[in-house]
Amino acid sequence: MDELIAEFLEETNESLDVVDEQLVTFEKTPDDKEILGNIFRLVHTIKGTCGFLGLSRLEKVAHAGENLIGKFRDGAIVTAQAVTIVLQGLDRIKYIVAEIQKTGKEPEGNDNELIDTINTMAKKSLLPGQEADVPTEKKTKKTSKKKQEKEQGNETVKKTETTIVEDDEEQSQDISLEELERIWNETEVDEQIVNKNVNVKGNELQDKEQIETPSSEQKEKPPVNFVQESQQKIQEEISRQNDEAKAKPEPQRATAESIGMQQTIRVNVATLENLMNTVSELVLTRNQLQDMVRKEQDTIFKAPVQRLSNVTADLQENIMKTRMQPIGNAWQKLPRIVRDLSRELNKKVNLQMNGSETELDRQVLEMIRDPLTHMVRNSVDHGLETTQMRKDLGKSETGQIVLSAYHQGGYIIIELSDDGKGLDLGRIKQKCLELELIKPDELEKMTEKQIATLIFRPGFSTAEKVTNVSGRGVGMDVVRNNIELIGGIIDLSTQKGEGSKFTIKIPLTLAIVSALIVGVKGEHFAIPQLSVVELVRVNENTNSYIEKINHAPVLRLRDKLLPLLHLKDLLVLNNDEKDIHSQTSEKSSAMTEESVNKRKNIDVVNTETEINKNDFIVVMHVGDKVFGIVVDHVFDTEEIVVKPVANILRNISIYSGITILGSGTVIMILDPNGISQAFGENNSNTENYAEKASDQNQRAVLTNSMLLFYKDRKKRMPMAVPLELITRLEEIKTENIEYSVDRAVVKYRGKLMPLIFLSNDDDMKAGIINVLVFTRGEFSVGFVVSEIIDIIDENLNIEMHAEENGILGTAIFLGNATEVLDVGYYLNKDFSKWFLSTERDLNSYKNVLGSLLLVDDSSFFLNMLTPVLKAAGYDVVTAKSGEEALHIIETYQEFDLVITDIEMPNMNGFELTEKLRKIPKYREKSIFALTGDYTSESIQRGHQSGFDNYIAKFDREGLLELLKIFFTENKAA
């Protein structure tokens, strides 16, 4: 295919995607002239280029579309019908483009009917204050001169002409547009821009650019500025601008530069892939070198290797960047799809997309494009109710679908939520039984969450009937497969009547992943970190249970039973008997890595084993399964370069790749999905038992689990504390404890955690101690105890109330009198801040200090700040944009205070404030600004715009302090 045409097709496809998206936005906000201007320009560019390339059929359709959009741009009222017609036109363009791509030429046939429809619509779309117009007839003729052939087109053009020229009044507009064209073409700036363009883009594009550029670049300004003006004013404006342009070519050129000419080049994807592979090799070699240097003391290579290492890291990072694309690329088509669907299904839908600029590897992007589209369709079709149903339910008529993406520690998280009816678990159950996807007895054992995940089973569909949209049995299982193929996981939560939320977590890139290196029987393997939830150490001093159910070992972890499998069994490294025995309780420790998906369970580890002392259990979460893999050693986490396994090894599903470690050793990468499957085969009985037992156990937890412990080494009387208050049990070496002023603290998860000694015995200050960690929000406190005895399920029945502070009373557990710890007393005594939040918990939000609305476009920031503010006693509502904030304020409630970010897209903090000040209730309300830009100028500007206060974005303490003062004064007033 002609290189020029190929390039044109590529550009056209990009433009079409953009136009699609913008048209839908436009339909919602028809008064947004800027969007309209953009759309007009894009269609116009397509048209112009087509004309040049001799693609007459395409040109005619584009022309008609431009015609209609031009009407809107000039102020005609946008009807839904009109938008549909324009979209039809775009679809036709897409079709023709696709054909050209396939065959190299335009398909047979003509589009007269469609063009007629479009023109009729254009005629009907009257401008306010004038009747109709003949838009770009002259332009077509001009363009046609540039074409070699146009026989086929003539007929249509004539037809178009006759239809339109019938109206006499149209002439005025006709002239003006022609005038526009003339003026633009005559403007001196044109050539400069064109030249500039040519320089940047290269010679072979010269001709194309000359046509394309005047139309696309020069129309930039006029549409935006004119539309609201009257006809006359338009004329004046043109000549004025024209004069300006002539008078001041310099600044004009500068804007043109900033508008259209980013310093970019197109690079073949294969070249990038190659580069990436080369860099991967380099990384390996670097790792090897580093390893060698590490072993040598005092070598002269140290410095150069260090330097090499830095350069390599830089290079790697930059190469990765070239592969990164904003996720918005995969989303572009969604607004259009949602719009079409919402009409088809007669539902009002608002699709909100956050974080479309979030970048990820293009390979990954390609893989999630289709699953995402499918999921969004599903949300509209199955998730949301019809408008009528929503009305009846008292929900707002318009269903919300929110798609957001953000980065989190090397992964990208994509969330898709709707406020529809939620998954109908009953129906899923019924359907699964009908389709025989699952056996009734299996179903009975399942938790609600597990039932919800049944929608990922192959062949599942609950749609009442097969529609165009969905219900064809190609469903969520394909979505899940695709996501798992790229090493991602998908999860969902749903609330009946309130909606569902899907969460997808995928690695940023496939080429280099972070992996945990484990060892078993002297062999090493890599496990991708993504699926590793935590590591549990099994050692002699642990108070822990590895139980046997039906001869298979299970790990009791935070009151859940996890099926266990030794990696050596999984890999059939030898056939030794698994030597896992039950044993009496000992102490426990949890060497855990916090996972992202927090279960509400309390992180207390109870493992009891003598598998092999010092064995590790790698707790993995794959799909809806959680299980433990026992390994002999855990070495390290390492960034590994994933290489494919040889053909002849691909049949082994337990490996996902191979890698070379820094030491030069080759190791296999275990595939979490493969393990999970192998697990099911090896161990399905255990798993079921474990799940069942675990369910029972959870029920037991509801009665009351108490943790029994000794507070000192004399072990006089056991003490007890409700297990659910405890977040985690830790073992801490006393030498790590630091004493600041009168308080003992220990470094814990990157922060200092205060320790409370329940006993004053000095022998508690040496050796290894056990710590019960209590956490609320951001704040953790450790209680030092000497030994953990057991966890028991028993009702707390205090028989004797204590006189002593810190003790609630005495109760009988396991036949022993046991003192029940009054956690509140210590916290109150030592940490008033803590107490504030616990008290709030107890009073269940009765004593709200005040209500505030927090506005920030970064969900990360909202997530970070909201718990802090809530813990401090404020009722917090969040909004992700200025628009949302206004919506909340208008529809829901009044707030004592609004805190807003300054830098936000669409509507920034200043604008929001101005808008708020126009609402009577908010004229006197306090509005605080949050910003990262904490300079005196911006503070000044903030005060001028009506902010009452200005806070640095990451000054959490400052914010809390300010709020305290504000609400105290407020109350007093």
Add this chain to the structure above:
Amino acid sequence: MVEFADENIVKEYITAKIDNQLFGFDISEILDVFVPQSITRVPLARPEISGVLNLRGRIVTVIDMYCLLDIKRNVQRTNKIAVGISHKSALYGLLIDEIGEVVKLKKSDIESIPDTLDEKWRSVSSSVVQLSGNLLVILNIAKIFDIIMVQNAA
């Protein structure tokens, strides 16, 4: 049969000794001959796959020819040598005992595989050559991979 365009064209084969039996590889298919070091075992893989190793930064999958050809190991081999080949853009090393000399063969030297040859050997070889009293079995690399893939699928 090996393809010879012309009667007189000479093709070169490299000979390899496995348990005192001579085997031949088309020299154009051999990339490398190396002494494999630190082979990483691949659990669950077929027995003829010895493991994987790092050869100058590239990953090589090692195939044990003893196992593949069903030859019992009588002597514990000390000097293992591998013949490096490439198949479908992946690198492989075929473990043999000894590498021999290169022989030049004409089409007339090549004979078809005798029916009496071991079934396993027949499945991976393309022809045989009488070489000064020794029988040289010419191995066909594509066939080797075919047979492993078939066994994998089973």
